[in-house]
Amino acid sequence: MTEQLHIVGGGMAGSEAAWQAANAGIPVLIHEMRPKVGTFAHRTGSLAEMVCSNSFRSDDSEQNAVGLLHWEMRAAGGLIMEMADAHRLPAGGALAVDRDPFAEAVTARLRAHPNVTVVDEEITALPESGHWIIATGPLTGSALAQAIAEEAGQDSLAFFDAIAPIVHADTIDMSKAWRQSRYDKGETEDERTAYINCPMDRDTYEAFIDALLAAEKTEFKPGEAGSSHKPTPYFDGCLPIEVMAERGRETLRHGPMKPVGLTNPHQPDVKAHAVVQLRRDNALGTLYNIVGFQTKMKYGAQKSVFAMIPGLQNARFARLGGIHRNTFINSPTLLDDAMRLRSRPHIRFAGQITGVEGYVESAAMGLLAGCMAAAEIRGDTLPPVPQTTAMGALVTHITGGADAKTFQPMNVNFGLFPPVDAKGGRRGRQVRYKMYTDRAKADWQGWLGVRQAAE
Structure with a gap:
């Protein structure tokens, strides 16, 4: 019998991680403290509730790094992007969504999945065994946040979000x-x-x-x-x-x-x-x-x-x-390149708590964590995600690319990618960004092919 994957937190990252692992044939149990335990910002018990903006920002996959991240998540069969597209609102070149129907649709899809179970309970301590992803987001419960801080041997890092x-x-x-x-x-x-x-x-x-x-x-x-x-x-x-x-x-x-x-x-x-x-x-x-x-x-x-x-x-x-x-951990110090807690490698972290900023970036790290956890449970090993992709640039940044001493939350941007050779003013920047995205799309499709072969 296949071992179960436990996911703590049903936000963007936890929902996407659950979807990826469940579609890979892994039984998933999502532990979500809402609605039993509320937060300052949440209004409902829905999974993937949007608590700040309703925008996923630019949807331009040729000239914008977050638009490229949208493209990569769509190519990977991401639930968050599928439901965002289904509940899209007019917003010029941005991807804005109708927040309540979006969250309700994500919740319905996950609760209907035969490999997914959702339980309304708060996890207050780090688990001693099993396969776990902690994706509790910026409003991690105080008891779990304290447990994480004690495990890390340092004060929790934090910033304020409005x-x-x-x-x-x-x-x-x-x-x-x-x-x-x-x-x-x-x-x-x-x-x-x-x-x-x-x-x-x-x-x-x-x-x-x-x-x-x-x-x-x-x-x-x-x-x-x-x-x-x-x-x-x-x-x-x-x-x-x-x-x-x-x-x-x-x-x-x-x-x-x-x-x-x-x-x-x-x-x-x-x-x-x-x-x-x-x-x-x-x-x-x-x-x-x-x-x-x-x-x-x-x-x-x-x-x-x-x-x-x-x-x-x-x-x-x-x-x-x-x-x-908004609480986050010093990921470059605490996590390995597979997003596992170095001191307890049966625990992965995903989403905004890792030090990425934004709905899309959080969901993207959930997608990777779900893929990696599913492969590990099956006994497979996935190759590293190419740093030339938006996914790879982000995960590399939080697991060692950033300076741990000055680590702060980061949105995806082309400054995290290995450089390409293109010069010359405004036109040169457009050409350069297109080179980044063309390279990323080819490399991401290659990585997805390896993942699919392993499954």
Whole structure:
């Protein structure tokens, strides 16, 4: 009888790991503490619940590293990408999904799989034997997090992650706002009008920045960000807007509020000084999230500050923003190249707890962990994933490519890949990125062929 694989955590990584192993013929038991044990950010007991943005970011597999990662996961029969595609929302060149139907579909597929069992229970200690994948994500339960820290012989690493607010669409004043994707990007009218844009002139922007800086913020406990004792850092890819504003008054204009590629049909001859964008958050188009507006402002402050945004002066919020502590391990020190805990090789780690950042990256590491665990249980050995692929670049980074002393969460990017030889300005960069993706696709298909032969 084939040995069972235990997966702790049913988020993006745990769900994908379970799917890959189950399809390889391995019986899988998913241990998910929700809904019995809730978290600050989760609302449901569904697997693969999206708690922050509803975007998987760029879907361009020829010029973008995360788009390439999408391609690799699709080629591997990934459940997360299949369900994301099935519940896709218009978002220009990005892959945005209808979050609740997406999570419900992932849950239904896994619960219906003959090789998968889901149990609602919290795992509070590291297992002594068996085959395990820990994919508990950024909100690992305190008891398990403590057990991991004790095993590692060091304090847990952590950073702060923030959540953007969601607005009811029918409360947005469209006499001030308009629908348009940046640079009219998209193949269909739906995609070209996927975003709602709220313009600001210079005076409104300056007053908005003043209000952000003065707003009442969430207070942190000792040892957390903003305190004097061992401050916990923010992840640069998900900074609260008020932290960005503290870095300079123009920072937001060059970040989530950049006005480029947009024309206000209400005033086509007037160039906005800054633009706040909202992206559809559900298929009905009744909810929109404010893009890049993660925040640690208190709820009352959020309502008053966001009411300063033209078009949102009477907006009603389905969810206000928030901030939570996001735990991850020092993977270059603790994990081997097969994602196993060096001190307990029967335990693998996957997902955001390993120090990758983002839904797609987390699911990708779950995919690899599931494949590796399934092969190990069968008695097979998979070759290393080529570092020239997006999967390989990520797993190499977290299991030894990064400097352990300065290790921080990382999104996939071409800087993690072995370089290619292409030179020459903007055109040269486009050629170079295409060389990266062409090489990656060929090498990933080769690796998948070896995996399939082993199965």
